[in-house]
Amino acid sequence: ALLDDLQALFPEMNEEMMMDIAMSIQRGEVTRQEVVDSLTEMQVIEAVQQESEKVAEVECTIYVTHVGGIRKVRDDCRRLKYLFDALKIRYNEIDIAENKWLRAKITKASGEDSLPLVFVKETFVGTYDHLERW
Known part of the structure; x- marks a missing residue:
């Protein structure tokens, strides 16, 4: 019933995403x-479509926030991007702060509740703190 309800509300969404x-x-x-x-x-649909298109081009994805009251999180997001840029690592940047569904999915996949999160393809690599220790 829930699936039918969602499909009726958003018929343009693909079945896999709906499930x-x-x-x-x-x-x-x-x-x-x-x-x-x-x-x-349309946040979820656009974010997932953009992610799918970008992941095809680049293997590394960082999930960040541009909104937030925690200074360490904002600073870590900024530092991670600077680090990747300095090392010339190509990456996709996806802001998940205001998209609760995508944030829940990424949090579950990583086992981490703090941003930024780094994934290579579908594999969680770590947070900024993890990468800083390397």
Whole structure:
């Protein structure tokens, strides 16, 4: 019923993404209303499409925030980008601060609740603190 409801509201969304969102709701990672709000604003669809297109071009993806009250998180996001730029590492930058569904998915995949998060392809590599220790 949830899947049918989401498909009726957002018929343009592909089935795989719809199933993933429905599972996230069922697991309690996000509420139905949070998903509907995100989808209505097209944040999730655009973010996932952009991520898919970029991942095809570049293997490294960093999940960051440009919004946030925690200074360390903002500073770590900025430092990570500077580090990658200095080392000439090509990366995709995805801001997940205001996209609760994508943030829940990435947090679950990484096991980390703090940003920035670094992935190579689908594999979580670490946070800024992890990479700084290398």
